[in-house]
Amino acid sequence: MATPSKRLFKKVLVANRGEIAVRVIRACRDLGLSTVAIYSTADSQSLHVQMADEAVCVGPPEGQGSYRNIPNIISAAEISQADAIHPGYGFLSENAHFAEICNAAGIVFIGPSPETISLMGDKARAKALMKEAGVPVVPGSIGTISSESEGLDVASEIGYPLIIKASGGGGGRGMRIVTSPEEFSNAFQTAQTEALQAFGNKEVYIERYFINPRHIEIQVLGDGKGDILTFGERDCSIQRRHQKLLEEAPSPFITSALRSAMSQAAIAASKAAHYVNAGTVEFLVDPEERFFFIEMNTRIQVEHPVTESIFRYDLVRAQIQVALGEPIPSPPSRPEGHAIECRINAEDPWTFTPSPGIITRLILPGGPGVRVDTAAYQGAVIPPYYDSLVAKVISTARNREECMDRMLRALSEMKVDGIKTTLPFHLEVLRDPTFRSGRYSTSFVEHFLDRREQALEEEASEPNE
C-alpha cells in the first residue's frame, strides 16, 4: 500500500457520520491512512464506526452535543493521536472557528483556510468580493439594508420580483419574495423578525428573484499551489424547499460555451478567495442563459459522485492529497458520458415526513454503471436525530437517456423495508416527461407534485364504470 515514510499526517479523524463518513474512510484506506470515527450514543452500531480503525464516542444523540461538539471532537483527535480531521459536509464542515481550532491544536483541517471559510460564510462579503473579481452576481443591495425606505429605493433599482434574505442565514429561513412595491413594507418587517429569531441577527439584504431558474454549480479544486482545477457543472435544480433530491452532470441545459464561461467565473471566484481544496461555486442560471453567483460552499458536496463518475476522478482522495501537500492527478480535459445521483431519504415519498427506524431488509442495486454510497445495512437503525439520507445511488452511462434508464433499473431493484423511503418519488420523477426532456427548473418538484395530486384527484372523482 502507498505509505510514504514521511507524510504530513497518517491518521485522519472523520468528524461526521453516515455515508459521507464511510466515503471519507474509503478514501483514507485507498491512500494507506488510518482512520478514527466519532459517534454519538445513538450511532454506536453505525457502519462508519464498524469500518474505521478506531472509534470514539463524543456525546449524546443530539448533534449539538456530539457531531458539533468542538471540544470533544478535538479531544477525540488528541487521545487517538489523529493528526488530521476531515469534516465531511454539514455539521462543522463550514465552521471557520472549528478549522481555526484544528490549526491551533496542530491538527490538519482537510479543507480551505479558516479565513476562506469565514469569508464565504458571510454572504454579503462574499458577494462583494465576487463583484470585485468580475464574477456576475445576483443583482441586489450592496451590503445589508437597514431601513424600509432604503430598501424601497434599492428595490426600484433592481426591479420586481425580488427576494429579501437574512444576512446570517441560509436554508430558506428569513426569506420573503416580493412581487410589487405594495408588498414591500410588510415583507421587510417579517423577514427581519424571522432573521432575528432564526440567526440572532436581523440584518437582511435584497436580491432579484428569478422565476424558473436553474441551480447550476461548478466543482473546483484548489491544488494548494495556486492552481484551480474545474470539473464542469452539476445541475441541482431538482429541489424541494431548497433540499436537493436528484442531481445530474452534465446539465441537459448548459451549452459548452456557457460551461466554459461559468468555469472561468468559478476560477476567478476561487482565486479571489485564495481557494485551496475542494469547493463548489453555486450559480443561478436564468432561461436566457445568464448566470449569477449565489454562494460558494467550502466543503465537499453531497452530490460530488456525479462529477467523479463522468471525470473518473476521486475528489475526496484529492482533498486529502491536497491537505497532505502531495501533487494531485490532472482531470481529463473533458468528461465522458452522463451521471445522475438520487438521494434516497428515509422519508414518506410524497409528504417528505421523516421515517426513522430499523432497516429490516435491504437489497442494494449493483452491476455496471451503478454506484451506491451508503452507511445502511440490513439491521441498521436510521435515527431520528440527523438528516434522513439512506443511500446515494449514482448511475453512469454513455448518454442521458441510457443513464435515466439505468437509474430506473437500479432503483426498481433496490429494496428497503422497515422504513419509508423516497424511492417511489424518484421512480416517478425519472419517468416524468418534463424531467426526461431535460427542460426543467428549480420549480420542477413543486409543479410535479401538483400535477400528481391533480391526477390522483381526477382519478378518484371518476365514476366507476
Place this chain on the structure above:
Amino acid sequence: MATPSKRLFKKVLVANRGEIAVRVIRACRDLGLSTVAIYSTADSQSLHVQMADEAVCVGPPEGQGSYRNIPNIISAAEISQADAIHPGYGFLSENAHFAEICNAAGIVFIGPSPETISLMGDKARAKALMKEAGVPVVPGSIGTISSESEGLDVASEIGYPLIIKASGGGGGRGMRIVTSPEEFSNAFQTAQTEALQAFGNKEVYIERYFINPRHIEIQVLGDGKGDILTFGERDCSIQRRHQKLLEEAPSPFITSALRSAMSQAAIAASKAAHYVNAGTVEFLVDPEERFFFIEMNTRIQVEHPVTESIFRYDLVRAQIQVALGEPIPSPPSRPEGHAIECRINAEDPWTFTPSPGIITRLILPGGPGVRVDTAAYQGAVIPPYYDSLVAKVISTARNREECMDRMLRALSEMKVDGIKTTLPFHLEVLRDPTFRSGRYSTSFVEHFLDRREQALEEEASEPNE
C-alpha cells in the same frame, strides 16, 4: 425507456441463476426488455427470481433436472411467451444442441450460431481451423492419437514436457503431463481410461506442456454484420486447479505490441469461425512472449466486468443488441486505467471446500471505483448444488497499484457471516509481493499456498521465547 415499436424480441428468458442471471436481467431492464427467470426448487427465494418480471420453476435442485433441463426451459419460454433466451455462462451456454432447439422453436438464442458453438466445442477441430487461419496453436498432434507408437512419434517431434488431453474433455480431467519418453506409455493408457470414464470417449491428443505460462484471453464481439471488435486482454493466470480466482485487465505482462498481435490473432480466429456475439479467445503465453491458441469460449465469461470497467462498455447489453440486430456502440480505441476482479466464493479460504449455508449478515463494499455483481443478500441461501460464487468484486482505478489498494480496501470492508468465504485468501494474494510485482504465472496459486503453509509450519515450530 427505449422501447422501439418493432423489435426482434421483447421478452428474454434468462436460462441461468445467481449473479449472472441478475447481470442479464439488469442489461435487459436497461434496454427496456422484460425478463423471465427460471429456477429450481432450491432457488425459489433467489435474487434473480425476485428481480425478474416473471419466474418459472423448471425442476428439482440438481442442475441436470432444472438449469440443464432443455425441454422444461424451452417450455418455460413458451408458456411465458419469451421470444429470446440468454444462457449466461455454464449450464447450457455452450450447448450447441440447446441453441439449435431454440432456433427451431422460434426463440432467439443470444449467442453465436449452433454451428460455431459445436465447432469450438470440439477442441481438435477448433485447433485445426485456427492453424488454417494462421493463428499460432499449441504445438501438438494433428487430430487424435490412436496408438501408443503414433503418440511416441508425435511426442519426439513436439519435445518434452508434453501433456496428453481428452478430446471431448475440459476442466482438468483426463489430463496427464509427461516429462520423458519413459513415462509416455503409462500416462497414455491412464489418460485414455480417464477420458472414457469422464466423457464416454477415449480419444486423446498431445500438446506441448508449458512451464510457468500465463493464461491470457482476448475479448471479442462479433457485431453480426461481419465485423469483429476486440477489447484487449484479461490476465487469468491466478487459478487453482484450472479455476480462476482473480482476473485483471490489462495484463501487467503484456506489451502493446504483443496485445496488438494477440488481438489480430483473435480477430482471425473469430472470422474463421464466422463468429457472432461475445466470445473469448484463450491463449497461453510463454515467458518468451510467444502466444498459442488454447480454445475459444462461445459465451460471456465470468470475468467480463474487468473489460467492461476499463473500456466503459456494457458487454452483456451489446450481446443482446447484437441478437436484436441493432447497431452496437464502438468501444473506445484504448482502455483507461486498470481493473481487477475477485471471485468471492463460499469456500474455505485455504482448503477451498465448499461452504453452503445461509448468509446471516452481509455488508457489501461500495464507493468510487468499486462494482459488485452478486445475487447474495442478507438472509439468502447458498445452496450446495451449484458453483460456490457469492459475489464478484471489481475495482477500477487509474493504475494497477491504486487498483490493488482499492480492492484491498473493498474486500476489507466486505462482511459475509454464516458461511465461509475466500475473502481471507484474496486479501493475502493482494498483499503478496509476487502478485503485486505482476510477475506471476498460472502456477502462482500453488506456489503461494506452499509458501504460506511453510511459513505457518515454521511459525508453529519456533520455540516460544
Place this chain on the structure above:
Amino acid sequence: MNNEDIREILDLVREHNLLSFEFERNGARIRIQRSPFQSTGGTFSEPGERSLTGGETPVSVSPQSIRPESVRVITSPIVGTFYRSSAPDAPPYAEVGSVVTKGQILCIIEAMKLMNEIESEIEGTVRAFLVENGQPVEYGTPLIEIDTKAEEAS
C-alpha cells in the same frame, strides 16, 4: 408420531417462518432454523415476483384448504400447458368424483408441441382439479387431488 402430528408441526413451521426444523424423541434432540425475515408467508412476494402459476411455491400441499390425510396431490413433473382432454372436443380424462386406477391418464401437459400424458401413481377418487384447462404450469405445480380413502369407500 402420526400424520396429525406431522400436520401440526408443518403448521408450526409455517407459522414460525422456519427455514428448517429437526426433531428426535429419544435423546430429545431438537434443531430449529428460522428465517431472518419474520413475516408469515411470502415475505418475498414482490410486485416483480409474479409466478406464472399464481405464485404458488412448488410444494405438494395446497394452501387453500386443509386436506384429510388420505388425500394425495399430483404435481406437475414438467413445465407446460395443462389440458384435461386429448383434444378440444374430446371428453376430459377424468372429472371430480371419477375413480382412477394406477397408471390411468389424468391429464395432459403440452410442452414443445408434445402432449405428455400424466398418469396417476395411485388409486382413488378425484377430489379436485387445482388448475384450469389451458393454464400454464411450472415444475411442481399442484394439479389434481386424489382421495385414496374415498375410493375404498366407494
Place this chain on the structure above:
Amino acid sequence: MNNEDIREILDLVREHNLLSFEFERNGARIRIQRSPFQSTGGTFSEPGERSLTGGETPVSVSPQSIRPESVRVITSPIVGTFYRSSAPDAPPYAEVGSVVTKGQILCIIEAMKLMNEIESEIEGTVRAFLVENGQPVEYGTPLIEIDTKAEEAS
C-alpha cells in the same frame, strides 16, 4: 418431548429472535444463534470496532460485575484523558473507600490542554475506579463507582 414442548420452544425462539436453536438432552448440548436484527444492542461488535476505551459501549453499567442497586456509576461527560490527581506528584482526589460528598472533585479529565474537574453528583463511598490513571476516555465511559449505602453504613 411432546408437541406442547415444541410449541413452547418455538415461542421462545421467536420471542428471543433466534435464527437457529439446537438442543440435546443427554450430554446437555445447546446451541443458539441470534438474529442480528432488532435486538437490543450490541450484536454488531466486530473486530473492526475497536473503541479506544476498551470497546465498552457508553452505557453506565459496567459489564464486569453485577452491582448492588445502591451503587451509582460516574460516567465521563467529555472526551479526554483521565487523571486521579491534579499533578503527577499530587495525591489522588479520592481512593477506594474514600467517603465523598456532593460537589467534591473526584478526578480530572484533560481535554484540549484544559483540566476539567469531575465532581461527584452524590454522596457515598468510592467503591471502585474503572479506568486507570492517564487512560483516554470517551463520552459515557464509566469512571468511578460510588456506593450510596456504604456511606450511610460507615
